[in-house]
Amino acid sequence: MASMTIQNLSPNILQMEYAIQGPVVARAGEIEEELKKGVKKPFKNVIRANIGDAQAMGQPPITFIRQMIACIAYPKLIEEGNFPEDVRKRAKEFLQGCSGGTIGSYSIPHGLGHIRRRVAEYIELRDGVPADWKNVYLSAGATVAIQYCLQLFSDRSNGRKNGILTPVPTYPFYSACYSIFGINLVGYYLDEDSNWDTKIEELERSLVEAQNTCNVRALLVINPGNPTGQVLSRKNIEEIIKFAYKHNLFIIADEVSQDNVYSGGKRFYSFRKVMIELGAPYSSIELVSFTSVSKGYMGESGLRGGWLELNNIQPDVQAQLFKYISAMGTPNVIGQAVIDCVVKPPSPGEPSYDLWLREKTAVLESLNARARLVSESLNAIEGYKCNVVQGALYAFPRINLPPKAVAAAEEANQLPDVFYAYRLLEETGICVVPGSGFGQVPGTYHYRTTILPEYDQLRTILETIRTFHQRFIAQYT
Amino acid sequence: MASMTIQNLSPNILQMEYAIQGPVVARAGEIEEELKKGVKKPFKNVIRANIGDAQAMGQPPITFIRQMIACIAYPKLIEEGNFPEDVRKRAKEFLQGCSGGTIGSYSIPHGLGHIRRRVAEYIELRDGVPADWKNVYLSAGATVAIQYCLQLFSDRSNGRKNGILTPVPTYPFYSACYSIFGINLVGYYLDEDSNWDTKIEELERSLVEAQNTCNVRALLVINPGNPTGQVLSRKNIEEIIKFAYKHNLFIIADEVSQDNVYSGGKRFYSFRKVMIELGAPYSSIELVSFTSVSKGYMGESGLRGGWLELNNIQPDVQAQLFKYISAMGTPNVIGQAVIDCVVKPPSPGEPSYDLWLREKTAVLESLNARARLVSESLNAIEGYKCNVVQGALYAFPRINLPPKAVAAAEEANQLPDVFYAYRLLEETGICVVPGSGFGQVPGTYHYRTTILPEYDQLRTILETIRTFHQRFIAQYT
Numbered sequence: 001m002a003s004m005t006i007q008n009l010s011p012n013i014l015q016m017e018y019a020i021q022g023p024v025v026a027r028a029g030e031i032e033e034e035l036k037k038g039v040k041k042p043f044k045n046v047i048r049a050n051i052g053d054a055q056a057m058g059q060p061p062i063t064f065i066r067q068m069i070a071c072i073a074y075p076k077l078i079e080e081g082n083f084p085e086d087v088r089k090r091a092k093e094f095l096q097g098c099s100g101g102t103i104g105s106y107s108i109p110h111g112l113g114h115i116r117r118r119v120a121e122y123i124e125l126r127d128g129v130p131a132d133w134k135n136v137y138l139s140a141g142a143t144v145a146i147q148y149c150l151q152l153f154s155d156r157s158n159g160r161k162n163g164i165l166t167p168v169p170t171y172p173f174y175s176a177c178y179s180i181f182g183i184n185l186v187g188y189y190l191d192e193d194s195n196w197d198t199k200i201e202e203l204e205r206s207l208v209e210a211q212n213t214c215n216v217r218a219l220l221v222i223n224p225g226n227p228t229g230q231v232l233s234r235k236n237i238e239e240i241i242k243f244a245y246k247h248n249l250f251i252i253a254d255e256v257s258q259d260n261v262y263s264g265g266k267r268f269y270s271f272r273k274v275m276i277e278l279g280a281p282y283s284s285i286e287l288v289s290f291t292s293v294s295k296g297y298m299g300e301s302g303l304r305g306g307w308l309e310l311n312n313i314q315p316d317v318q319a320q321l322f323k324y325i326s327a328m329g330t331p332n333v334i335g336q337a338v339i340d341c342v343v344k345p346p347s348p349g350e351p352s353y354d355l356w357l358r359e360k361t362a363v364l365e366s367l368n369a370r371a372r373l374v375s376e377s378l379n380a381i382e383g384y385k386c387n388v389v390q391g392a393l394y395a396f397p398r399i400n401l402p403p404k405a406v407a408a409a410e411e412a413n414q415l416p417d418v419f420y421a422y423r424l425l426e427e428t429g430i431c432v433v434p435g436s437g438f439g440q441v442p443g444t445y446h447y448r449t450t451i452l453p454e455y456d457q458l459r460t461i462l463e464t465i466r467t468f469h470q471r472f473i474a475q476y477t
Numbered sequence: 478m479a480s481m482t483i484q485n486l487s488p489n490i491l492q493m494e495y496a497i498q499g500p501v502v503a504r505a506g507e508i509e510e511e512l513k514k515g516v517k518k519p520f521k522n523v524i525r526a527n528i529g530d531a532q533a534m535g536q537p538p539i540t541f542i543r544q545m546i547a548c549i550a551y552p553k554l555i556e557e558g559n560f561p562e563d564v565r566k567r568a569k570e571f572l573q574g575c576s577g578g579t580i581g582s583y584s585i586p587h588g589l590g591h592i593r594r595r596v597a598e599y600i601e602l603r604d605g606v607p608a609d610w611k612n613v614y615l616s617a618g619a620t621v622a623i624q625y626c627l628q629l630f631s632d633r634s635n636g637r638k639n640g641i642l643t644p645v646p647t648y649p650f651y652s653a654c655y656s657i658f659g660i661n662l663v664g665y666y667l668d669e670d671s672n673w674d675t676k677i678e679e680l681e682r683s684l685v686e687a688q689n690t691c692n693v694r695a696l697l698v699i700n701p702g703n704p705t706g707q708v709l710s711r712k713n714i715e716e717i718i719k720f721a722y723k724h725n726l727f728i729i730a731d732e733v734s735q736d737n738v739y740s741g742g743k744r745f746y747s748f749r750k751v752m753i754e755l756g757a758p759y760s761s762i763e764l765v766s767f768t769s770v771s772k773g774y775m776g777e778s779g780l781r782g783g784w785l786e787l788n789n790i791q792p793d794v795q796a797q798l799f800k801y802i803s804a805m806g807t808p809n810v811i812g813q814a815v816i817d818c819v820v821k822p823p824s825p826g827e828p829s830y831d832l833w834l835r836e837k838t839a840v841l842e843s844l845n846a847r848a849r850l851v852s853e854s855l856n857a858i859e860g861y862k863c864n865v866v867q868g869a870l871y872a873f874p875r876i877n878l879p880p881k882a883v884a885a886a887e888e889a890n891q892l893p894d895v896f897y898a899y900r901l902l903e904e905t906g907i908c909v910v911p912g913s914g915f916g917q918v919p920g921t922y923h924y925r926t927t928i929l930p931e932y933d934q935l936r937t938i939l940e941t942i943r944t945f946h947q948r949f950i951a952q953y954t
Contacts, residue, residue: 003694003727003763006793010631013797018804021586048576055581066551073546098779099525104532106771106778109498140617140781143806151657154487176804180628217480250480286480294583301583302575302810304617316483320490327495327653329620332809333779 016179019172019437024421025050028431043429047461049449050431052226052393054299054363057452062298062359064352065341068094069303072103072337084351094337103333109326111138111307115336115343119307122343127273135310137322138339140331142256142292142306147177148325149252149288149308152317153217155182163214165206165249167198169396169438169446171226186210189441192398195387196230200239207247218250219243221271224257224391227438227448229371231266231390237274245282251275253289256306259296262368263390272311287311293338295393297363305335305342367393370451370458377462381469393452396435399445399469405476417445423472428464493656496649496914501898502527505908520906524938526926527908529703529870531776531840534929539775539836541829542818545571546780549580549814561828571814580810586803588615588784592813592820596784599820604750612787614799615816617808619733619769619783624654625802626729626765626785629794630694632659640691642683642726644675646873646915646923648703663687666918669875672864673707677716684724695727696720698748701734701868704915704925706848708743708867714751722759728752730766733783736773739845740867749788764788770815772870774840782812782819844870847928847935854939858946870929873912876922876946882953894922900949905941 006014028046035041048056055061064087071077071091078088097114099105110116113133120133139145153162163184166174170187178185188206190196198221210216221240223232232240244251253271261268276283290308294301310318345360346352371389378386378397386397401409401416409419417434424447425431435446453461483491505523512518525533532538541564548554548568555565574591576582587593590610597610616622632638640661643651647664655662665683667673675698687693698717700709709717721728730748738745753760767785771778787795822837823829848866855863855874863874878886878893886896894911901924902908912923930938 001725002789002791002794003725004629004794005791006797008694009629009794009797012631013629013801016801016804018800021800021803051583053576053583055579056576056583058577059581061579061581069550070547070554073550074543077547099530099533100535102532102538103779104536104538104777106528106530106533140809141806147805152481152486152490154489173804173806180801217485248478248480300581302580302807304807304809312479314479314482317479317481317486320483320486323495323498324490324493324657326498327493327650328624329618329650330779330781332617332781332812334811335809 018176064356086350107330129276140304142290145308161214163216165219184214196228220252222254227394227396229389250286256292257295257392261391262371297360305338374451495653541833563827584807617781619767622785638691640693642696661691673705697729699731704871704873706866727763733769734772734869738868739848774837782815851928
């Protein structure tokens with residue numbers, strides 16, 4: 001008999017689900033293998049529109065960042081002098097802040113002090129209000145920082161579980177973490193009809209309903225939205241903050257896509273800025289916010305850099321969190337070098353400035369155009385409704401599925417949106433994530449797609465989706 | 478009132494302790510700040526002998542690894558042709574295995590397929606028995622892989638906790654994880670008098686005593702030992718495996734320092750090799766083993782690369798573990814490039830081979846000399862007993878503390894070994910970790926020091942420790 005069986009492993013792992021790497025995506029991997037083996041398909045490649053992985057889809061890296069990494073990895077390149085002077089200077093500075101002057105030594109568990117200071121300066125500049133570097137923790141991507149933070153709400157004691165108010169649809173990494181840590185997901189629906197706004201009545205409804213079953217301790221916001229692509233207005237943020245204050249909720253702000261804002265009138269406001277500018281009593285709300293170098297214009301997903309910043313956390317609680325973080329291993333040093341480049345990019349007049357600006361602008365303008373293309377093209381399909389992609393890297397269109405299609409899905413023992421996503425994958429090679437993995441109003445069907453394929457490819461993809469959908473509808477009407 | 482207080486945060490975080498980043502080490506950081514501010518001390522620098530951080534202490538990186546990283550970060554370097562041909566070829570191969578041909582894309586959550594295959598080939602070559610790449614998971618350092626694995630034993634369900642037989646002294650990362658995951662530490666004392674051997678009677682004693690309070694499900698071994706510096710003999714490994722089989726225990730083998738074996742007759746045997754060579758029924762024991770690029774001859778601690786390899790895990794359990802891993806974020810890509818270099822170093826005849834061999838040999842010979850120097854010098858101090866450092870990067874000497882010193886510690890409200898470590902730090906600047914953080918037989922006192930300072934500095938440090946100890950003893954006798 002085995003020692004570890006499906007019956008006696010941690011039930012929290014057993015019940016955890018994660019749609020982004022779920023069965024549809026696993027099938028995409030199988031199809032890729034089949035294509036390699038020469039199996040005939042109605043398409044040549046799988047298009048992985050399931051994950052916000054910019055460089056995998058062809059987005060070029062920022063030269064300044066990559067030259068910096070080359071220099072710190074192999075410091076002879078600093079001496080040899082083939083790279084721009086500002087890159088070499090920055091690389092030298094970076095190494096001076098590492099133990100032993102090398103990226104081969106462990107980072108301080110909370111991140112290198114000189115980079116934490118620069119992140120605080122960046123936050124200060126972004127928000128126009130001071131930031132303390134001791135409240136910044138650098139992590140190997142936002143995912144790690146989010147896990148550490150959520151763990152604070154873990155229910156290992158007896159009694160009722162903690163609950164976190166969580167937008168629905170939501171990024172399923174949160175629901176996965178809640179399962180692992182024993183936290184209740186207290187869902188509040190985003191209002192699809194007003195381009196995914198957060199309605200305070202809905203927050204109130206959800207909170208009241210949940211209070212019988214768990215201790216609602218915190219409120220999660222994802223801005224810009226994942227999977228919705230929505231950017232919260234300043235007014236909406238103010239309302240949410242006032243709601244959190246009224247109910248003594250800790251705010252967890254996922255702001256990883258803060259550099260990705262496309263839509264005309266929209267602008268990114270950090271929860272921190274709005275909260276502090278609202279003044280007392282709101283400015284004392286407990287807040288943690290997350291950022292990442294995986295998104296933005298840099299898209300350095302593979303290098304794993306991110307941070308959290310804490311506001312108004314009780315000092316003894318913060319000490320506990322930092323103690324915990326320091327035990328769980330140290331973040332990789334190169335991810336911190338990427339953070340360094342992002343929070344303190346080349347300044348006007350420095351040798352790398354022009355190229356950096358050109359590259360950054362090209363990426364953001366192109367994402368802007370693609371965001372528009374995606375929502376306009378999907379909206380033009382009969383039976384589709386797609387809100388404007390205001391920010392982030394995703395669209396979350398709603399699809400009308402005829403009753404016959406719903407029945408066919410039931411017969412196949414699949415949810416209707418899963419059935420649709422499988423069919424799309426098998427017939428076109430386009431891999432998206434079914435809406436049920438994110439949560440959706442019952443009876444509605446969606447999927448998440450990224451806006452990341454390059455413009456011309458994206459046009460083809462959207463046209464393929466249109467003809468697929470027409471075929472699908474014809475079959476089930 | 479704050480939403481998150483010391484009373485309502487996760488009790489598992491609250492009770493967690495981690496000596497490697499504990500109060501003595503925190504004090505070392507403060508002293509460094511004081512020194513910077515010009516505060517007068519009887520020493521010029523703090524010497525961080527508390528952490529196994531080779532490059533921080535001056536160990537040079539392996540050129541082949543660093544050239545490879547520079548090339549994959551900035552692929553123009555591949556074309557420019559200033560680096561050796563084999564480096565450029567390997568960098569190209571590596572990039573071909575990344576999505577979009579770039580390190581900026583997300584890794585597959587379990588690690589890049591081509592590197593997992595190479596790790597399996599490496600394990601096969603090391604053990605002389607086949608390995609399956611699908612049982613290998615690449616992680617951002619061994620710490621991450623260890624956390625994921627221990628989580629399987631987490632006690633979120635009701636009823637009794639799970640327990641893991643754990644060597645004492647132990648690497649406190651394990652005790653920290655057990656606290657977080659709600660696992661009981663079932664300690665078995667290593668036998669200091671036989672150079673830290675594992676005695677089966679002691680395993681039996683510990684198991685029997687624990688069975689009343691928890692479900693003992695697994696057995697942890699750390700080989701080479703941390704903090705003991707011991708290398709298990711093949712005979713001892715065989716005995717441990719037979720014990721595990723008898724009691725249906727899952728074996729967790731921390732083998733991160735497998736390249737660090739110094740002592741004459743000693744050799745590293747993986748648990749996997751011995752288990753398979755023992756044949757049925759032992760060859761079917763469930764085993765997970767961990768490796769890291771932070772130790773060995775490469776010492777790339779800051780780049781975060783490691784892996785776990787599974788043997789005989791139930792397929793449905795393995796699927797659960799891999800599902801869980803795939804939800805928790807992806808490992809950094811550069812750490813995987815380091816793994817690539819370590820598992821497939823340059824071959825004889827390739828342009829980088831000679832330099833690689835020279836650098837590797839120099840590091841290992843120097844560590845060998847330092848291991849000998851540390852144990853011999855500490856043993857020569859009256860009142861010290863230090864076992865031979867056979868492997869890994871640590872010594873764990875035992876110190877006789879006179880009753881007056883124990884009384885003084887009590888007065889200072891400190892454990893005697895903590896009191897001793899503080900005094901050593903304040904008077905000499907040498908930072909070690911008190912034995913109580915690792916666990917020790919009651920009434921005995923130890924500390925862990927690394928063997929990593931460069932040879933001449935190490936000689937000075939050891940002499941400083943000798944004179945400090947004489948002063949300390951004189952004061953308390």
